[in-house]
Amino acid sequence: MSVIEARDLRRSYRTRTGLWKREKKVVEAVRGVSFAVEQGELFGLLGPNAAGKTTTIKMLITLLLPTSGSASVLGHDVVDDAREVRRHIGYVFGGDRGLYERLNALDNLRYFAELYGVPAREQKQRIGALLELVGLTGREKERTEGFSRGMRQRLHIARGLLHDPEVLFLDEPTIGIDPVGARELRATIGTLKGQGKTILLTTHYMFEADELCDRIAVIRAGELVAEGTPATLKQRVTGGHVMEVETFGMPESAVAAVRSLAGVSTAAVEERGQAQVLLVQVGPGAEVTSAVLGCLGGVNVGRVSSREPTLEDAYVELVSGQ
Amino acid sequence: MLVISWWLHLKMLAVSAFEGVFQVIWPLFFATTAFLVYRQADDPQVMVYAGLGAAVMGIWSVIATTASGVLQRERWLGTLELLVASPTRFALILVPITTAMATLGLYSLGSTLLWGWLLFDISVPVADPFLFVVSVVASILSIALIGFLLSVSVVRYRTAWALGNLLEYPGWLLCGFLVPLTLFPTWAAWISYVLPPTWGMEAIRLSASGDSPWAQVLVCLGLGIVYGAVGALLSETVLRSARRHATLSLT
Numbered sequence: 147m148s149v150i151e152a153r154d155l156r157r158s159y160r161t162r163t164g165l166w167k168r169e170k171k172v173v174e175a176v177r178g179v180s181f182a183v184e185q186g187e188l189f190g191l192l193g194p195n196a197a198g199k200t201t202t203i204k205m206l207i208t209l210l211l212p213t214s215g216s217a218s219v220l221g222h223d224v225v226d227d228a229r230e231v232r233r234h235i236g237y238v239f240g241g242d243r244g245l246y247e248r249l250n251a252l253d254n255l256r257y258f259a260e261l262y263g264v265p266a267r268e269q270k271q272r273i274g275a276l277l278e279l280v281g282l283t284g285r286e287k288e289r290t291e292g293f294s295r296g297m298r299q300r301l302h303i304a305r306g307l308l309h310d311p312e313v314l315f316l317d318e319p320t321i322g323i324d325p326v327g328a329r330e331l332r333a334t335i336g337t338l339k340g341q342g343k344t345i346l347l348t349t350h351y352m353f354e355a356d357e358l359c360d361r362i363a364v365i366r367a368g369e370l371v372a373e374g375t376p377a378t379l380k381q382r383v384t385g386g387h388v389m390e391v392e393t394f395g396m397p398e399s400a401v402a403a404v405r406s407l408a409g410v411s412t413a414a415v416e417e418r419g420q421a422q423v424l425l426v427q428v429g430p431g432a433e434v435t436s437a438v439l440g441c442l443g444g445v446n447v448g449r450v451s452s453r454e455p456t457l458e459d460a461y462v463e464l465v466s467g468q
Numbered sequence: 469m470l471v472i473s474w475w476l477h478l479k480m481l482a483v484s485a486f487e488g489v490f491q492v493i494w495p496l497f498f499a500t501t502a503f504l505v506y507r508q509a510d511d512p513q514v515m516v517y518a519g520l521g522a523a524v525m526g527i528w529s530v531i532a533t534t535a536s537g538v539l540q541r542e543r544w545l546g547t548l549e550l551l552v553a554s555p556t557r558f559a560l561i562l563v564p565i566t567t568a569m570a571t572l573g574l575y576s577l578g579s580t581l582l583w584g585w586l587l588f589d590i591s592v593p594v595a596d597p598f599l600f601v602v603s604v605v606a607s608i609l610s611i612a613l614i615g616f617l618l619s620v621s622v623v624r625y626r627t628a629w630a631l632g633n634l635l636e637y638p639g640w641l642l643c644g645f646l647v648p649l650t651l652f653p654t655w656a657a658w659i660s661y662v663l664p665p666t667w668g669m670e671a672i673r674l675s676a677s678g679d680s681p682w683a684q685v686l687v688c689l690g691l692g693i694v695y696g697a698v699g700a701l702l703s704e705t706v707l708r709s710a711r712r713h714a715t716l717s718l719t
């Protein structure tokens with residue numbers, strides 16, 4: 147039995163537009179998503195904005211009822227057995243809402259410790275340890291209305307871990323945290339995984355997903371478009387490599403010419419300061435360097451390099467859809 | 469869980485009450501108006517009537533407005549989802565919130581009585597302190613239970629918070645805080661008979677003047693419990709509906 151199982155999950159929202167006409171519109175946020183996460187696995191859910199990641203998570207953590215399909219966590223159905231599910235899961239979302247602004251950090255944690263039934267004897271020690279873990283020790287007596295974005299995010303993480311849940315849902319947990327803090331948090335997530343927790347993570351940082359996840363699913367417009375380990379995803383998209391050409395003042399026609407070359411799967415331009423960097427995804431075994439440079443003709447060319455595809459390259463190709 | 473949660477919510481409510489002068493000053497403001505109007509009568513009995521009425525009116529106002537505002541605020545803060553996601557039953561989560569409101573109501577009662585005493589020299593003679601306290605507690609409890617029902621409906625209907633504010637003023641009239649119920653047409657009297665504060669108010673007046681308030685206290689509590697039970701039953705249904713219609717968060 148898998149720890150998290152989603153079976154053909156669907157969810158649509160009804161929204162109203164207009165004040166008077168009241169036109170009803172149905173948004174199909176998630177359209178038939180199925181996946182399974184095994185015990186101790188760290189599963190990444192990636193996808194562009196509005197792809198339906200948060201909606202999927204909210205169905206799994208019992209905050210939204212699926213329009214159709216079913217899901218279970220630790221064998222408990224998320225609709226019929228919601229309370230049992232809630233007891234065993236932790237939920238951390240990104241952003242600066244979700245705190246009692248008028249209470250200090252300690253009281254915020256105490257309240258949720260009560261709601262999760264953490265025994266009074268353990269609370270003090272547990273809250274202390276978590277504050278230490280997220281680096282908020284010494285600030286716990288301050289009201290959270292004065293907290294910076296990263297501090298709030300850290301407090302969210304501590305809250306999600308209060309009852310030592312077996313399954314964790316992390317929806318963009320590193321958003322707003324500084325690079326050093328984010329690195330520490332990634333280490334923490336690694337430690338949690340080491341303790342045998344099952345984790346479902348969403349993030350927009352590809353290197354983060356690459357570093358942490360055992361398996362990744364890419365969701366686009368409510369549907370899964372790919373699933374696999376970071377390594378297989380990279381291979382699946384491009385067996386080849388990525389060529390980067392630094393240029394100055396490159397016409398659009400040149401990009402089109404590069405795209406039409408045999409052996410080139412896609413080409414895109416990225417602005418980097420003064421320069422435009424041409425990113426060419428090269429198919430397996432193809433040798434296109436001189437042909438690409440030929441297309442550029444009289445354009446001023448700087449550094450030329452070639453590298454292995456990253457998860458980001460794979461992701462961009464998957465979600466831009468071909 | 470209940471005691472600690474009650475204390476934390478009281479902290480939050482108290483802070484907001486002091487910031488938004490609203491909840492504490494507002495009842496005093498109306499109490500003052502009432503005192504000034506009734507002073508024309510130049511009858512100490514009438515002033516006692518007004519003093520008690522204004523005090524209970526304060527409780528009603530505090531609870532009607534905070535009850536509807538409190539969960540709306542949770543929604544704004546984004547904590548409503550977190551409360552629902554916790555394994556504690558939602559009705560149970562609301563109990564400390566409701567009692568915190570009731571405590572604030574008690575505070576409002578005290579402050580109005582003190583205000584009347586200091587500024588208008590109204591001292592309410594309490595013939596039977598024990599029965600008086602019983603009546604006051606019964607009134608506060610039953611009003612808090614109405615507040616509980618109100619806050620439950622806010623979970624599903626985002627606009628229900630307006631209802632609380634809407635109820636504030638008719639409540640003043642219908643519960644006979646300041647005007648005797650006999651002045652109303654019969655249909656209005658029927659509405660007031662299903663509102664527990666009406667009975668609570670009467671119990672408080674009876675006990676202050678030395679009569680037995682037990683019947684009224686019982687009716688008041690009984691009605692309060694009915695409202696509370698409806699709220700508790702509704703809470704599960706309402707929660708499911710909120711999960712279906714995605715009204716737990718604004719995002």
Ligand SMILES: Nc1ncnc2c1ncn2[C@@H]1O[C@H](COP(=O)(O)OP(=O)(O)OP(=O)(O)O)[C@@H](O)[C@H]1O
Pocket residue numbers: 159160161173174175193194195196197198199200201202714717718719
């Ligand atoms: N409560 C709601 N009412 C109406 N529509 C909603 C609601 N919540 C989400 N949606 C819609 O559902 C779609 C999916 O949203 P969702 O929040 O799941 O995306 P996401 O993948 O988490 O995006 P992001 O990366 O921006 O967090 C969007 O089109 C969004 O507008």
Ligand SMILES: [Mg+2]
Pocket residue numbers: 199200201317
């Ligand atoms: Mg999201």
